[in-house]
Amino acid sequence: MTAQLPALQIAIPLLGAFITPLIGWHRPRLAGLWALAVLAGAAALAVALLMQVTAHGPISYHLGNWAPPWGIAYAVDHLTVLMLLLITGIGLMAFLQARPAVAVSMPGREPYFYTLFLLQVTGLSGIVITGDMFNLFVFLEISSLSGYALIALGEDGAPLATFNYIIIGTVGACFYLLGVGYLYIVTGSLNMADLANLLPALYHSKVVLVAFAFFTVGVAIKMGLFPLHTWMPDAYTTAPAPASALIAPLMTKVAAYVMIRIMFTVFRPEFDIGVIPVATILGWMAVIAILVGGIKALAQTDLKRMLTYIMVAEVGYIVMGISVMNRPGLTGAILHIMNDACMVACLFLVIGALAHKGIPRTISELGSLNRKMPFTMAAFVVAALSMCGLPPACGFFSKWYLVQGTVAAGQWVFAGTLLVSSLINAVLFFRVIEKAYLAPGGGHGHDDQQHDDGHGTANVVRDEAPAAMLAPILIMAALILVLGPFSGTIIDAVISHAVPAAF
Numbered sequence: 314m315t316a317q318l319p320a321l322q323i324a325i326p327l328l329g330a331f332i333t334p335l336i337g338w339h340r341p342r343l344a345g346l347w348a349l350a351v352l353a354g355a356a357a358l359a360v361a362l363l364m365q366v367t368a369h370g371p372i373s374y375h376l377g378n379w380a381p382p383w384g385i386a387y388a389v390d391h392l393t394v395l396m397l398l399l400i401t402g403i404g405l406m407a408f409l410q411a412r413p414a415v416a417v418s419m420p421g422r423e424p425y426f427y428t429l430f431l432l433q434v435t436g437l438s439g440i441v442i443t444g445d446m447f448n449l450f451v452f453l454e455i456s457s458l459s460g461y462a463l464i465a466l467g468e469d470g471a472p473l474a475t476f477n478y479i480i481i482g483t484v485g486a487c488f489y490l491l492g493v494g495y496l497y498i499v500t501g502s503l504n505m506a507d508l509a510n511l512l513p514a515l516y517h518s519k520v521v522l523v524a525f526a527f528f529t530v531g532v533a534i535k536m537g538l539f540p541l542h543t544w545m546p547d548a549y550t551t552a553p554a555p556a557s558a559l560i561a562p563l564m565t566k567v568a569a570y571v572m573i574r575i576m577f578t579v580f581r582p583e584f585d586i587g588v589i590p591v592a593t594i595l596g597w598m599a600v601i602a603i604l605v606g607g608i609k610a611l612a613q614t615d616l617k618r619m620l621t622y623i624m625v626a627e628v629g630y631i632v633m634g635i636s637v638m639n640r641p642g643l644t645g646a647i648l649h650i651m652n653d654a655c656m657v658a659c660l661f662l663v664i665g666a667l668a669h670k671g672i673p674r675t676i677s678e679l680g681s682l683n684r685k686m687p688f689t690m691a692a693f694v695v696a697a698l699s700m701c702g703l704p705p706a707c708g709f710f711s712k713w714y715l716v717q718g719t720v721a722a723g724q725w726v727f728a729g730t731l732l733v734s735s736l737i738n739a740v741l742f743f744r745v746i747e748k749a750y751l752a753p754g755g756g757h758g759h760d761d762q763q764h765d766d767g768h769g770t771a772n773v774v775r776d777e778a779p780a781a782m783l784a785p786i787l788i789m790a791a792l793i794l795v796l797g798p799f800s801g802t803i804i805d806a807v808i809s810h811a812v813p814a815a816f
Contacts, residue, residue, distance in 0.1 A: 319374035319387040322358045330431035337424020348427040356401040363394040381504040388444030392811035396441040403658045404434045406785040411555030432459035446493045446503045463556035474547035481544040485534030488527045495524035516588045535568035539602035546621040554665035562658040566650045569631045596636030600730045602629030607737035616674045627653045634715045640816040642718020647808045649711035659696040659789035666778035680752035692790035697742035702735045707796035
């Protein structure tokens with residue numbers, strides 16, 4: 314049974330997605346429980362794979378017992394299981410909150426939403442588990458198509474945002490596919506491990522150089538790396554809250570994983586540094602992304618849109634860690650993939666709770682929100698302080714490694730950019746915290762109840778999110794606090810094995 318875990322990791326959510334609408338047609342109320350069971354099973358499989366990989370080393374699974382390079386292989390190593398845990402764990406938390414929200418916002422269409430949700434998890438899981446370049450493209454399209462459909466279900470403006478996302482996302486996917494085609498022309502192989510052995514002798518081939526350029530641009534589009542991020546703010550802002558809590562934390566992080574795989578598994582560090590100066594180019598793009606993302610976020614009055622621009626900066630953090638090409642930098646990049654996914658998930662889950670209660674996202678209207686939703690706002694504060702890089706939250710530790718990496722590489726401008734960005738994040742989040750905790754009560758929707766206490770002060774009636782929506786928020790907030798002190802253990806047990814031995 315354990316030998317089939319890699320295949321089951323994909324088969325269970327994929328088959329679950331096909332069965333969900335069938336259940337929904339006959340027993341609509343059971344569709345949600347079925348999808349929840351599927352996601353719980355996928356998360357349990359990810360934990361089992363983590364235990365097996367940490368105990369016995371990487372796993373190679375050959376689909377149909379066809380050995381690579383002729384057959385498709387699933388390669389499960391330490392970085393893979395880390396990503397699988399993120400995808401299935403955050404997917405499970407997002408789904409727990411999505412069920413009550415979807416029942417209100419999409420009555421009668423719940424099974425279709427659940428189907429798309431499971432397909433999204435399937436696509437993202439497949440991207441990180443496959444060891445085949447073309448198979449990765451297939452899973453990339455599964456995740457993209459389901460993501461387009463989920464975003465299109467959102468508020469006014471979602472159809473246009475989705476159309477823009479489709480156009481730009483298709484360009485990114487085509488660039489990636491062209492890169493795959495060029496590599497196949499010169500090597501005759503699509504298996505990542507096989508390509509890693511064949512490519513060093515071809516590093517100066519113009520075909521290989523063009524292929525790498527296509528890969529870099531295509532993946533950068535999917536990541537939302539500045540200036541290729543233009544699809545992201547509108548798409549994530551207008552997406553329905555239950556969908557954005559899944560897509561926003563994971564899509565860009567999985568794309569960052571693909572960049573790491575291509576740069577350090579398919580190719581080698583000496584190619585990224587000596588043959589083509591991609592590391593230098595990406596590093597300066599990351600600097601601009603961090604600064605522009607922070608400045609654009611400062612100009613936003615919509616809380617959700619502010620978070621999307623913060624995500625542009627967060628992508629810059631990860632790319633900067635990759636670009637310095639040393640052990641602490643790449644360690645920080647991988648650690649920040651994990652930490653940022655958890656922080657963004659928590660923040661978007663909070664957005665979902667506010668939307669469910671009819672509270673507007675305009676920052677100026679969040680007055681006294683701490684009294685109305687104290688636990689939700691406490692979780693928001695935890696995630697916000699982590700975004701600012703304050704210990705013991707997890708965000709501090711990944712940024713610490715990123716700063717170490719930039720200093721070790723002698724990139725003082727990069728290090729200064731990271732510090733400035735933390736200050737910008739402090740301004741961004743403290744203006745929200747100040748409004749929620751210190752400002753007088755605002756209009757929190759039409760059903761908000763406030764009473765005067767006789768001294769001219771409004772007593773806001775507590776109206777916390779339902780338990781089913783609050784539990785995932787508190788779990789993610791607790792995880793943010795737990796991951797920080799355990800960062801060293803995670804690095805030693807998992808991340809250190811993902812960093813190339815050359816570093």
